[in-house]
Structures are given as C-alpha cells and as structure tokens.
Amino acid sequence: xxxxxxxxxxxxxxxxxFYGQAFGKTGTTTGEICFNTGMTGYQEVFTDPSYTGxxxxxxxxxxxxxxxxxxxxxxxxxxxxxxxxxxxxxxxSRIQANGDVDNYLKANNIVAIEGVDTRALVAHIxxxxxxxxxxxxxxxxxxxxxxxxxxxxxxxxxxxSSTVSTTEEYELGDAAAELKVAVLDLGxxxxxxxxxxxxxxxxxxxPAKTPLSRLKEFNPDGYFISNGPGDPxxxxxxxTTVKDILEENKPVFGICxxxxxxxxxxxxxxxxxxxxxxxxxxxxxxxxxxQCEITTQNHGFGVDPEAxxxxxxxxxxxxxxxxxxIEGIRLKHKPAFSVQYHxxxxxxxxxxxxxxxxxVSMIREHKQ
Amino acid sequence: xPKDNSIKSVLIIGSGPIIIGQACEFDYSGSQAARSLRxxxxxxxxxxxxxxxxxxxxxxxxxVYLLPLTVESIEQILQENQIDAVLPTMGGQTALNLSKEAxxxxxxxxxxxxxxxxxxxxxxxxxxxxxxxxxxxxxxMAVAPSRVANSFLEGKEFAQEIGFPLVIRPSFTLGGTGGGxxxxxxxxxxxxxxxxxxxxxxxxxxxxxxxxxxxxxxELLRDKNDNVVIICTVENLDPMGVHTGDSITVAPxxxxxxxxxxxxxxxxxxxxxxxxxxxxxxxxxFAQNPETEELIAVEINxxxxxxxxxxxxxxxxxxxxxxxxxxxxxxxxxxxNQITMTTSAYFEPALDYVIVKMPRWNFDKFKGANDTLGxxxxxxxxxxxxxxxxxxxxxxxxxxxxxxxVGLGYYGKSLMKSDELMEYIKTPKWDRIxxxxxxxxxxxxxxxxxxxxxxxxxxxxxxxxxxNMEKELATYSIDTIPADLLKDAKKNGFSDAQIAKILHxxxxxxxxxxxxxxxxxxRVYKMVDTCSAEFEAKTPYxxxxxxx
Ligand SMILES: Nc1ncnc2c1ncn2[C@@H]1O[C@H](COP(=O)(O)OP(=O)(O)O)[C@@H](O)[C@H]1O
Ligand SMILES: [Mg+2]
Numbered sequence: 019x020x021x022x023x024x025x026x027x028x029x030x031x032x033x034x035x036f037y038g039q040a041f042g043k044t045g046t047t048t049g050e051i052c053f054n055t056g057m058t059g060y061q062e063v064f065t066d067p068s069y070t071g072x073x074x075x076x077x078x079x080x081x082x083x084x085x086x087x088x089x090x091x092x093x094x095x096x097x098x099x100x101x102x103x104x105x106x107x108x109x110x111s112r113i114q115a116n117g118d119v120d121n122y123l124k125a126n127n128i129v130a131i132e133g134v135d136t137r138a139l140v141a142h143i144x145x146x147x148x149x150x151x152x153x154x155x156x157x158x159x160x161x162x163x164x165x166x167x168x169x170x171x172x173x174x175x176x177x178x179s180s181t182v183s184t185t186e187e188y189e190l191g192d193a194a195a196e197l198k199v200a201v202l203d204l205g206x207x208x209x210x211x212x213x214x215x216x217x218x219x220x221x222x223x224x225p226a227k228t229p230l231s232r233l234k235e236f237n238p239d240g241y242f243i244s245n246g247p248g249d250p251x252x253x254x255x256x257x258t259t260v261k262d263i264l265e266e267n268k269p270v271f272g273i274c275x276x277x278x279x280x281x282x283x284x285x286x287x288x289x290x291x292x293x294x295x296x297x298x299x300x301x302x303x304x305x306x307x308x309q310c311e312i313t314t315q316n317h318g319f320g321v322d323p324e325a326x327x328x329x330x331x332x333x334x335x336x337x338x339x340x341x342x343x344i345e346g347i348r349l350k351h352k353p354a355f356s357v358q359y360h361x362x363x364x365x366x367x368x369x370x371x372x373x374x375x376x377x378v379s380m381i382r383e384h385k386q
Numbered sequence: 387x388p389k390d391n392s393i394k395s396v397l398i399i400g401s402g403p404i405i406i407g408q409a410c411e412f413d414y415s416g417s418q419a420a421r422s423l424r425x426x427x428x429x430x431x432x433x434x435x436x437x438x439x440x441x442x443x444x445x446x447x448x449x450v451y452l453l454p455l456t457v458e459s460i461e462q463i464l465q466e467n468q469i470d471a472v473l474p475t476m477g478g479q480t481a482l483n484l485s486k487e488a489x490x491x492x493x494x495x496x497x498x499x500x501x502x503x504x505x506x507x508x509x510x511x512x513x514x515x516x517x518x519x520x521x522x523x524x525x526x527m528a529v530a531p532s533r534v535a536n537s538f539l540e541g542k543e544f545a546q547e548i549g550f551p552l553v554i555r556p557s558f559t560l561g562g563t564g565g566g567x568x569x570x571x572x573x574x575x576x577x578x579x580x581x582x583x584x585x586x587x588x589x590x591x592x593x594x595x596x597x598x599x600x601x602x603x604x605e606l607l608r609d610k611n612d613n614v615v616i617i618c619t620v621e622n623l624d625p626m627g628v629h630t631g632d633s634i635t636v637a638p639x640x641x642x643x644x645x646x647x648x649x650x651x652x653x654x655x656x657x658x659x660x661x662x663x664x665x666x667x668x669x670x671x672f673a674q675n676p677e678t679e680e681l682i683a684v685e686i687n688x689x690x691x692x693x694x695x696x697x698x699x700x701x702x703x704x705x706x707x708x709x710x711x712x713x714x715x716x717x718x719x720x721x722x723n724q725i726t727m728t729t730s731a732y733f734e735p736a737l738d739y740v741i742v743k744m745p746r747w748n749f750d751k752f753k754g755a756n757d758t759l760g761x762x763x764x765x766x767x768x769x770x771x772x773x774x775x776x777x778x779x780x781x782x783x784x785x786x787x788x789x790x791x792v793g794l795g796y797y798g799k800s801l802m803k804s805d806e807l808m809e810y811i812k813t814p815k816w817d818r819i820x821x822x823x824x825x826x827x828x829x830x831x832x833x834x835x836x837x838x839x840x841x842x843x844x845x846x847x848x849x850x851x852x853x854n855m856e857k858e859l860a861t862y863s864i865d866t867i868p869a870d871l872l873k874d875a876k877k878n879g880f881s882d883a884q885i886a887k888i889l890h891x892x893x894x895x896x897x898x899x900x901x902x903x904x905x906x907x908x909r910v911y912k913m914v915d916t917c918s919a920e921f922e923a924k925t926p927y928x929x930x931x932x933x934x
Contacts, residue, residue, distance in 0.1 A: 037934050055736040055918040057619075059644030077738045077918035079774050083844055084643045104738075105775050111641035111844035113676055135933035137738050137774075137912055140919040297920070299734040303719055310613040310719050310732050339719055339730035340921075365644035367616075367734070368652055 026131040026155040028102060028139075029163045032146060036139055040155030041106045042123030042130035048166065049073040049099035050173045051151040052318065053140045055297035059365020060119070064098050064128075065091040067182040067205030068274065068316050070247035071173060073100035073151055075136055075143070082107035085115030086122045092207040092364065096126035097182065097247075100153045102139070106132040129153050147292045148173070148318060173318065174290050178248030179204035179256070179275070183226035195220035197381055200238035202228065202259060204275050205246030209364040213371065214242065217378045227255050230262035240269035240381040243276030245360065250278035250288050250319055257282045264352055269384050271377040272356030274317055280356040281321040281347065284332055294318035298366035301339035302359060304346070310339070313359035314366030320344070320358065353380055389426060390715035396423050397463065397472040397499070399481035400434025400441055402455045407631060407763045408478045411695035415706035416441040416476045418698075422710040423473075424448070431467055433459060434477070455480060460488050464497040471500045473713055475666055475689045476706060482509060482689065503713030505664035508688040512661065515555065515591055518686070525660045527653060528682045530673075532593035541578040544592040551595035553761065554578060556585035565761050567595055567627065596682065597627040598840035599673040602639060604654045605697040606668040607708060609717040614655050615734050617705055618697035619647065620743075624759075625840040626673045626684075628814045631692065631763035634783075637700045637741040640776060641842050646679050657686050665712040667694050667705050676842065696743055699770055701735035702916040702926065725916045727924040738918040739929070742771050742779040746787055747816040759814040772914065772929040773879055776848045780819075781879025793884040794823055794852055804828045812838050822846065826853045852878060856888055863891040864898065869905045876907055876932040907932065 023039040030036075030051065053075040054063055060081050063069065081103045101123065108120045123130055131153050143149075152167040182205040190211055199214055201223045214221050222236045226246075233241065241263045243256075250256075260283040263270055272280045278288045295315040302313045323344050326332055336346025336357060348355035355377075361370035398420055401412035417440045420430045424447075432447040435455050442450050449467065453459035463469070472494065474485035486506060488494055494501060511517045515532075522529045531548050534557075535541035545552055545568070554577050556564040564584025568577045581590040601622040608614045621640055624633035639647065654670040669691045671684040694705045702725045711721055721731035745765030749757045755764075769786040773779030781793040800821060802810060807825040811818055822835055832846045839846075855878055858871060867889065875885055882895040882902075889898075902908070909930040915923035 053920075055738075055920050056644075057638045057736060058642060058647045062644060077736065077920075078638070079738055079740060080640060080776065083640050087643065090643060090645060107844075109844060109847040111676075111842045112643060114679065133934060135910075137919050138933065140738075144919060144921075297736060297918075299736050299917075301719070301730045301732045303732075308611065310611075312615060312732075312734055339732055340728075363648075366648070368648055 024155055025158065026153060027158055027160065027163060028131055028134060028151060028153050029160055029167060030142075030151045031149040031167060033164070034142060035160055036134050038131040038133035040130075041120060041132045042101065042128045044155045045129045046152065046154040046157055046163075046166065047073065047100040047129040048150065048152045048170045050148055050318075051075065051143060052148060052294055052296055053077055053143060054316075055299065056365055057298070059090075059298065061086050061090045062092050062365045064096045064101070065093045066207055066316065067093050067097050068207075068245050068247050069098045070178050070182050070205065071176065072098055072247075073102065073153065074098045075102040075140060077136060077140055079104040079136070080107055081105070082119030083110060084112040085110030086117050086119055087112070087115050092209060093182075096123070096128050098128065101128060101130035102134050102136060102153065103130065103132050104134060104136045106130060129155060131155070143293055148294060174249060175252050176248050177252040179246040179253060180226045182247060184223055185225055187222060187224055189220065189222045191215040191220040192218075193220055197240070197378065198222075198236060198238045199240045199242050199381070200224065200233045200236050201242045202226070202233070202244060202256070202276075204244045204256060206244035207360075207362060207364065210244065210273060210362045213362045213374045217374055219378065228259070230259055230266070233263070234266075238268070239385055240271070240377065241266075243270065243272035243279055243356070245274035245276060247275075249290070250275055250282055253279065264349075264354060267352060269377065269380040270352070270354035271373070273362075274358060274360060277347070277356035277358045278319055278321055280354060281326065284329060284349070286325040286329060286332065287322045288319050289322060291318055291320050298363075300359065302336050302345045302370075303339055304336050306335050311369035312367045313345070313361075313370055314363040315359045317358060321347075353384055389711070393428060393470045393502070393714050395429035395431065395467065395469050395471075396502070396714075397469050398430060398432045398441075398447070399455070399472065399474050399477045399484055400432065400436065400439065401477040402435045402480045404436065406766060408480065408692065409767065410439075411692045412476065412478045413439040413441050414695045414698075415690050417446055418704055418706035419473060419476045419710035420447050422707040423714065426711070426714065428714065431463060431469060433463060455484050457484070457488050457491060457493060460484070461493060464493070464499065469497065469499050471502045473503050473710065474501060475503045475709065475713070478692070503664070503666045503709060505662040505688065508662035508664055512686050512688055521660055522657070522683055525656060527657060528680070530594045530596055530682055532591050534589060535592050536589050538578055538582065541582070541590060541592055542574065545574055545578070548592060548594045551597055553593040553595045554581040555591040555593065555761075556581040557589040557591065558586050559584050567597070567760060595627065596673050596675070597625070599626040599675050600641070600842060601626045601630060601633065601684070602642070602650060602672045602674065603630055603635075603693055604650065604670045604672070605694055605705065606654060606658055606670065607705065607712070607718065608658060608665060608668065609712045610665045610715065611717045612659070612663075613718050613732055614658070615718065615732060616651055616654070617703050617735060618701050619650075620693065620697065623841060623845050624814060628759045629761060629763045630671065632745050632759045632765050634745070634819060635696075635743045636776065637697070638737050640740075641844050646674065649681060653681060653683070657683060658688065661686065661688050664688055666690065666709040669693055696768075696770060700741040701737065702914040703735050723916060725923050725925055726921045729917070729921050735916040736918040736920070739772050739774055739912065739914070740776045740779040742773070742776070742783045744769050744771070744783040744787060749816060757815055759816070774912070774931045774933070775878065776845070777852055778877065778879035778931065780848070781852065781881070785881050791820070792887065793879060793881050794819065794849065800824045804830055808834065808838055811835065819849075823849055823853060826850050827856070855880070859885060859888045860890060863889055864893045864901060867901075869907070872902055872905065873907045873932065876902065
C-alpha cells in the first residue's frame with residue numbers, strides 16, 4: 019500500500035516542492051526536469067542515452083504495468099537520472115517480461131518518486147520552462163535539498179556526449195556487406211544501429227571524439243551522426259568532425275543531436291528550448307512529399323528557424339505542425355540530410371522509418 | 387487543398403430507433419457532424435425517425451425531417467431540397483443500409499447527389515466475413531482459422547479440422563442470431579443444426595474460438611491524402627469471447643508494451659489501407675495471445691462506429707466532427723486540434739488519466755433472457771469514468787451504474803463460498819467483476835482468478851489493491867482512521883458512502899465527508915485536454931480526483 023511506503027520529496031529550482039512516495043533506490047538525485055507524454059515504451063525511454071542528465075516525468079499515470087524486458091532497451095543501462103510518476107507498478111502483466119520496474123530501477127541505482135500530482139507538475143514546467151530539480155527519499159529537509167540543488171550545473175552549455183559514447187570501436191552487421199556506414203556515436207540508440215543493419219549496412223561505431231582521419235580508415239560509403247544528450251553548441255570537436263565529413267561529399271544522415279550538429283557545421287545556430295519536445299505523438303509534415311508522419315521526439319535544443327530559412331545552401335524538408343519548428347533539413351549541394359525527431363521510433367509509431375531507406379538508397383546511388 | 391467548395395448542402399441520415407448495440411452514440415456523432423458542417427457554411431438537412439434525439443432539435447440543422455428511414459422519405463427530401471451530398475456514416479448500420487438501398491435504386495444519381503465520407507465497397511468487404519478473411523490472408527494478416535460450411539456434414543468435417551472450442555456464425559442473420567460458442571464435440575450437432583436453420587441460405591461460418599486471448603480496439607482517422615492517426619487504443623478487461631460492447635474496457639491500453647502496440651498500430655493501418663481509399667473514421671479490433679503476443683485481426687469497421695463516441699469522450703478528440711470535415715475534403719494537417727485550438731488536428735492524443743467504461747445491463751427487465759455474455763451484445767447502456775489511476779476509475783464507474791454498488795469495494799456481499807465463486811466467475815455474467823472482488827476478499831489467489839477468467843493479472847492485482855485497502859479501512863472507525871489512509875482511499879476511488887459502510891461502528895457518508903474536509907482531503911479538478919498538459923487547452927472538460 020502506498021501510504022505505508024517511505025515518503026519522498028521533489029524540489030524544483032524555482033522553490034516549488036512536491037511530495038510523494040519513494041520507489042526504486044532510496045537516495046538523492048539531481049538533474050534537469052523534463053516530461054514525456056508517451057503512453058507506451060517507458061523502458062526504451064529510461065535507457066535512451068539522450069536522457070543523460072535528465073530527471074524524467076512520465077505523464078502517463080501507470081508506469082511499470084508490463085514490467086521490463088531485456089530486448090526493450092536502447093542501451094545497456096538506465097540513462098535517466100531520476101523518475102517521477104503518478105503510479106509506479108510493482109506487479110506486471112507481461113508473461114514475456116524479465117522482471118518488474120521497481121527492482122529494475124533499484125538494480126540501476128535510480129531514485130524515483132511516485133504519487134506525485136504529475137499533471138500539476140507538468141503544467142508548471144510547461145509554463146515556467148525546464149529547470150533543475152532534486153528528488154530525495156533520504157533527506158526530507160527542504161532547505162538542505164535546496165542547498166544541494168544549487169550545486170547542480172545548468173544544462174545550457176553542458177557537453178555530455180563523451181560520457182555516454184562508446185569507448186571502443188565496434189562493428190555490427192555483415193562484414194562482407196557492400197554498404198559501409200561509419201557511425202559517430204554521441205549516445206546512439208541501439209535501434210538506430212539496428213535500422214541501419216537491417217537494411218544491409220555494415221556499420222562501425224566510433225567514440226564521440228574520433229577524427230575524420232580514423233573514420234575514413236573504415237572506407238565508409240556514408241556517415242551517420244547520432245543522437246545524444248547535452249548542448250550541441252558546446253561540442254566544438256563534433257562540429258569540426260561533421261564539417262570534415264561534409265568535405266568528403268559522401269552521404270550523411272543525422273538524427274536529433276546529429277541534426278543540430280549538421281546545422282551548426284553550416285553556421286546555423288542552435289538554442290535551448292523552453293521545455294522541449296518529448297513524446298510519441300508529434301506531428302511532422304514532409305514538405306517535399308506532402309505526407310504527414312507521427313513522430314517520436316526527445317530534444318531540449320533546436321535549430322534556429324530564421325537562420326535555416328535564410329541559408330542559401332540549406333533546404334527545409336520537414337516542419338512541425340504544432341509550432342512550425344524545423345524538423346528536417348538537407349543540403350542543396352551535398353548528399354546530406356538530417357531530422358530533429360527519431361525515425362527509428364523506439365518507442366513510437368513507425369511512420370518515419372522510410373528515412374533509413376532513403377539514406378541507404380542515397381548511398382547506393384552515390385556509389386555508382 | 388482545402389475543402390471542396392462544390393458541396394453547399396449535405397443530407398445527414400440518423401440511426402432511427404434506439405436498439406441494443408446502436409444507441410445514443412449515433413445521436414452524438416450525427417449532432418457533431420451537423421455542427422461541424424454548418425460551421426463551414428454548409429446547409430445541413432437531417433432525417434431521423436427518432437424524435438427523442440438531440441440531432442433532431444430544430445437548432446441542430448437547417449432543416450429536420452422526422453420521417454421513417456425509407457427510400458420514399460429520401461426521395462421526398464431530395465424533391466423538396468437542392469442537396470449536393472449525403473453523409474451516411476454518422477447513423478450506424480441503419481443509415482448505411484438505407485444509403486446503399488437508395489444507391490442501388492439509382493436515387494442518388496437521379497438527383498445528382500454524391501455519397502461522401504464512405505467507400506461502399508470497403509463496407510461490403512468488411513461486413514462479409516469470408517471476403518474479409520480472404521483479404522486478410524492476401525495482405526498477410528492473421529485471422530482465426532475458419533471455413534464456410536453449407537451442410538451439416540461439411541460443418542462437422544470443418545469442426546474436426548479446426549478443433550474445439552469453436553464459434554458458429556450463421557450467414558446473413560441480423561445481429562448474430564443463431565450463432566454461439568461450441569466448447570466440445572457433444573454440443574456440436576445441436577449448434578450446427580441451429581446455425582444452419584437460422585441462416586436463410588443454410589450457411590454457417592465455422593471459426594476457431596480464441597477464448598481467453600486479450601481483446602483490443604483501435605480508433606483511426608484517415609484523410610484523403612492517406613494521412614492516418616490513431617485516436618485511441620481501448621483494452622478490453624474481459625478477454626475474447628465477451629463482445630466489446632459488453633466488456634469492461636479501459637483506455638489507454640494498460641498491458642501493452644510499445645513493441646506489441648506498434649505492431650498493432652502498423653497492422654491496423656495496413657488493414658485500413660487494404661480496404662480502400664475512404665476518408666473518415668475506422669475501427670479495428672484485434673485479439674492477442676498473451677502467451678506469445680501473436681496478433682490476429684477480429685474485425686474492421688471502415689466508418690464512425692459505436693465505439694467512436696467513447697473514444698471521443700475518452701480522449702477529447704471529436705472524431706465525428708473531424709470525420710465530417712474530412713468528408714468534405716479537408717486534410718488533417720489543415721485542421722486544428724479542437725481543444726487547444728493552436729496545435730494540429732493531425733496528432734495522436736496522449737492521456738494522463740485512465741478511462742473505464744462499464745456496460746449496464748437490464749436483465750431484470752428481460753425475464754427469461756440468457757444472462758451469459760458472449761458473441762452478441764446485450765447491454766443497454768454504459769458508463770464512462772475518469773480517474774488518475776485504474777483503481778479510482780473502476781470504482782467511479784461502479785458508483786455510476788445506478789444500481790446498489792457504491793464502489794467496487796462494497797456491494798452487498800455475496801453469500802457464495804469461495805469454491806462456488808470460482809465456478810461462478812468462469813462464466814462471464816454482468817456481475818463478474820463484483821464476484822471477482824468477493825473471491826479476492828475471501829483469499830482466493832490472483833493466479834486462480836486469472837486461470838478461471840482469462841483476465842490479465844494486472845487488472846486482478848489492481849482489484850486486489852482495492853480489497854487490501856477495504857480490509858485495512860475495516861480495522862478503523864470514523865474516529866480512529868488515519869489521515870493518510872483516508873487520503874489513499876479517496877485516491878483509489880472509495881466514495882464517502884463506501885468508506886462509511888466499511889468502517890466499523892455507526893458512520894454516515896456525511897461524517898466521512900466532514901472528517902476529510904477538516905483534514906483538507908478535498909477534490910481537485912483535472913482536464914481532459916488531448917495532450918497530457920503539454921499545451922494549454924481552450925475548450926477542455928473536467929473530471930474530479932484526489933491528489934497529494
Ligand atoms: N474467433 C473468436 N473467438 C472468440 N471470441 C470471438 C471470436 N470472434 C469474435 N469473438 C468475440 O465476439 C465479439 C463480437 O465479434 P465481432 O466479430 O467483433 O462482431 P460484431 O460485428 O458483433 O462486433 C468480439 O468482440 C469477441 O469478443
Ligand atoms: Mg466487434
């Protein structure tokens with residue numbers, strides 16, 4: 019019964035306090051608060067490296083109902099820094115599951131709080147914007163928590179990719195495949211790599227700070243710039259690598275952070291959004307084909323729409339139907355394109371997976 | 387390209403008298419559609435034989451005809467009015483059948499009226515179970531194995547081939563009369579005989595029964611450019627074998643992983659596209675084997691259906707209103723979300739609450755009727771409850787049934803012993819959920835209840851939580867109950883009257899109310915806003931709940 023559980027406290031940087039019950043590991047955690055409106059796929063979200071440094075509110079009121087399963091992950095560990103929910107479930111339905119979410123969070127050292135009025139909290143974040151927060155199930159003194167919270171650095175200007183990127187190179191797919199893709203891993207999701215491999219690519223995944231010279235040793239037919247956490251503008255090393263990659267005139271595809279880096283490499287600035295887009299229902303229109311797609315999104319930074327529109331060599335391919343933000347671009351004189359959203363869509367609707375087909379076709383055409 | 391300007395006046399056909407399976411839902415969709423078209427400056431003429439409806443209020447349409455739903459009436463209306471198009475998808479099967487009849491007689495053509503928002507060929511394929519099965523096989527979508535039998539001997543042969551349990555469905559009978567489940571060989575002869583006799587062409591479909599599989603329903607919208615959105619996913623608490631109209635249903639789906647849900651979403655879209663090119667609403671039903679997560683298609687309705695009204699209320703997304711706009715040529719990306727008014731209508735609603743629909747039966751008014759639930763819908767109405775948890779929503783639904791249930795936690799205790807209860811809940815009846823609760827109160831394990839009912843263990847566990855709380859409440863009186871427990875009880879949907887009955891000692895609901903008011907445990911109001919609070923809502927509706 020929830021009321022017999024240990025109490026837990028959530029304090030926001032603007033001084034607001036929310037109470038609930040402890041779940042997962044007992045302890046204290048800090049990070050930037052964000053919310054995700056998706057109704058399925060909590061485990062994929064927890065393990066998505068792009069959530070590094072974030073404390074996540076799941077708007078959906080029951081989390082944990084179908085347990086956790088080893089194959090539903092985007093990386094090997096849980097990447098969120100903390101979890102906030104209305105009802106976290108210890109018991110689950112799914113026969114195929116490998117365990118329950120409470121033990122999963124404990125095993126991954128994740129502090130969570132449940133019983134929170136998440137709707138009021140989300141409305142607050144929607145109005146006030148993203149901010150840092152602290153959750154604790156061991157310290158109940160709000161003043162002490164505020165003091166701890168003051169020490170947490172701002173997400174703006176924070177480089178995080180190198181903390182989640184692979185440290186060793188590794189290869190996936192058939193080594194004899196005719197398509198070779200060099201992946202710059204800035205926090206890549208497993209299913210992105212799977213989408214490439216499924217389409218017949220042999221990929222080599224490289225640490226975030228790998229220079230072009232090393233990428234080229236793989237003899238790639240195309241380059242993939244991955245998703246990842248943190249502020250893209252703080253990633254000089256990656257911006258340089260993307261600029262160098264573009265000089266190669268080979269097909270380039272970027273997703274999310276990769277999209278922002280492609281923009282930055284073309285001198286288009288990025289900015290920190292008020293509270294980001296995170297969920298599985300974001301409407302995007304492909305203005306080249308006129309078709310619409312329901313997309314998975316997870317980003318707290320965006321590319322400057324004015325700068326994109328004015329850029330002589332960059333063309334807008336996708337726009338967001340809610341707020342008209344830039345969702346996709348391509349270079350007019352180079353085989354390079356990128357999207358702000360997540361076409362691998364794990365979790366989420368599979369409407370945008372055609373982009374991987376487009377990338378593979380682009381590579382094939384380019385090879386001839 | 388926005389709306390088709392050649393359409394200046396539209397005829398909407400209502401659903402006629404209220405019958406089981408076709409009730410006020412179509413009044414709701416018809417009214418919404420009328421409003422939606424008039425908003426566009428289109429003249430709306432409406433026909434319905436049932437005056438006890440909102441849609442026939444004089445202010446709903448430019449002209450209302452209270453006439454029998456016959457071809458003669460349609461001709462009369464067409465003679466008296468200049469009508470450009472007819473929208474037959476808002477009045478259920480009755481309106482569709484009438485439009486098809488008028489079409490076959492060449493009436494629409496004679497008066498130069500276009501049928502909009504419908505693809506008759508798609509409806510015909512979906513209605514004909516054999517055609518539907520063949521189409522599914524063609525697109526690689528699994529369905530329950532079945533064979534069409536034209537004789538007793540054939541029926542027996544196919545039954546052997548498919549194996550028990552089976553469903554027998556006579557062809558061309560209304561509302562599934564003469565059909566049913568056959569659990570063993572002993573019952574086969576009688577069931578086959580009954581089915582063949584019920585069919586005017588002496589034909590039955592012998593189908594494998596997938597009893598105990600989980601049942602789901604998806605509500606889709608599609609525009610003329612083939613943009614598709616899933617408005618709502620509804621999970622049936624009662625497994626396959628209980629008609630969705632008689633099942634307790636829950637939204638959003640509670641027990642689906644993203645991998646399982648996306649497979650369903652992909653297949654629903656594939657099925658809809660395979661049927662034709664209509665713009666408007668569509669409903670797809672699936673069964674999922676919980677052991678393997680294997681999916682089969684149960685049914686597709688390429689039109690606004692009974693469940694669209696529920697999906698609209700559950701999500702805040704006005705399906706019929708938008709479907710009417712799609713029928714006159716708009717695409718989804720040209721329309722606005724009707725609740726936020728700033729974001730796009732091309733999106734999939736996100737819920738931050740739980741919806742529970744509970745059917746209401748009136749078996750006491752139909753003396754002698756068989757009260758076992760099955761292939762055919764028997765409920766006469768339903769309630770929909772909203773809560774910030776399943777436990778809260780299910781209790782609110784019980785409280786709204788207008789019977790003696792003051793919640794799931796307390797309902798005139800059953801006198802049955804636990805083994806009797808276990809036998810009883812094997813058969814789905816109107817009071818099964820109350821008897822499951824009784825069995826749990828007596829200490830029956832979740833596992834045995836899952837085995838007896840086929841209901842997913844997550845739901846039974848949630849009912850167990852309610853039982854545990856009831857037991858704990860029962861150890862206190864109004865004077866001794868701790869504030870935290872009282873608050874938790876309210877968060878889990880216990881009504882004041884229910885708490886008053888459970889607490890020991892004399893206690894009234896007023897006392898419970900006063901006590902919790904003094905403790906500051908009061909209702910808060912939350913919005914149904916289609917987007918989980920992501921955007922500001924301009925025209926939401928509200929529900930009450932309890933928060934910390
Ligand atoms: N093969 C089957 N095995 C078990 N139950 C079935 C089967 N087919 C249908 N049902 C049950 O019967 C109900 C009604 O069937 P359905 O095909 O949806 O017809 P209707 O047009 O009446 O909605 C379903 O909701 C489902 O619970
Ligand atoms: Mg049905």
